[in-house]
Amino acid sequence: MRSVLLAALAGVSLAACDTDGIDPLPPGPTVVDTLGTFSVPARATYLRTESDADAVDAQPLDLDSLGVEAGDTLSFYLTGYAILDPTNPSASRTRDVVAVFSSDAALAPSDSLRRVTGAIDAGEEFVTFLTGVSGLPTDVPEDFFATRSSVIVPAGARRLFLAVHDGFYSDNQELGTGIQLILLRR
Numbered sequence: 001m002r003s004v005l006l007a008a009l010a011g012v013s014l015a016a017c018d019t020d021g022i023d024p025l026p027p028g029p030t031v032v033d034t035l036g037t038f039s040v041p042a043r044a045t046y047l048r049t050e051s052d053a054d055a056v057d058a059q060p061l062d063l064d065s066l067g068v069e070a071g072d073t074l075s076f077y078l079t080g081y082a083i084l085d086p087t088n089p090s091a092s093r094t095r096d097v098v099a100v101f102s103s104d105a106a107l108a109p110s111d112s113l114r115r116v117t118g119a120i121d122a123g124e125e126f127v128t129f130l131t132g133v134s135g136l137p138t139d140v141p142e143d144f145f146a147t148r149s150s151v152i153v154p155a156g157a158r159r160l161f162l163a164v165h166d167g168f169y170s171d172n173q174e175l176g177t178g179i180q181l182i183l184l185r186r
Contacts, residue, residue: 032185035066040179042082042172046161047138049110050131055169060159075150077182081175082164096165100143101157123151132168
């Protein structure tokens with residue numbers, strides 16, 4: 001029932017999207033509006049990378065243009081999948097996404113640990129994987145696990161970076177249309 005409600009709120013048909021694994025609406029305020037559906041490219045990241053030539057910089061969502069303000073509660077619902085290991089697609093299929101709020105759209109070079117220079121703490125801290133090459137840390141205290149979560153927008157947040165949760169991005173692939181994030185304001 002909640003999947004049907006979610007699809008109706010998101011303006012999508014259940015026949016047109018993969019709803020396997022969509023979590024029920026968490027307790028909290030009633031859904032106010034759907035802000036949009038956004039792709040989370042399998043090779044895009046805001047996390048540190050090492051010898052990961054085909055990884056690309058994540059492009060943040062512009063919260064200002066979506067009318068999002070500090071104190072709003074955002075909920076994240078995901079459909080579709082990314083493949084983390086093309087040699088074993090069925091075992092490496094994921095829709096796990098990490099996110100971080102930022103005061104701006106700036107990203108430091110890919111070998112920097114703190115790439116999101118304007119990162120703002122929100123949500124429960126989530127420890128990210130080490131890099132797939134060299135095992136360097138990627139974790140920053142401001143990011144959170146966006147899959148199956150809701151978060152209150154912190155003061156000063158103007159952008160939201162999203163990335164598939166992985167330690168090596170160059171071999172990632174989209175399964176079909178890849179991961180789609182439905183962003184709701186509650």
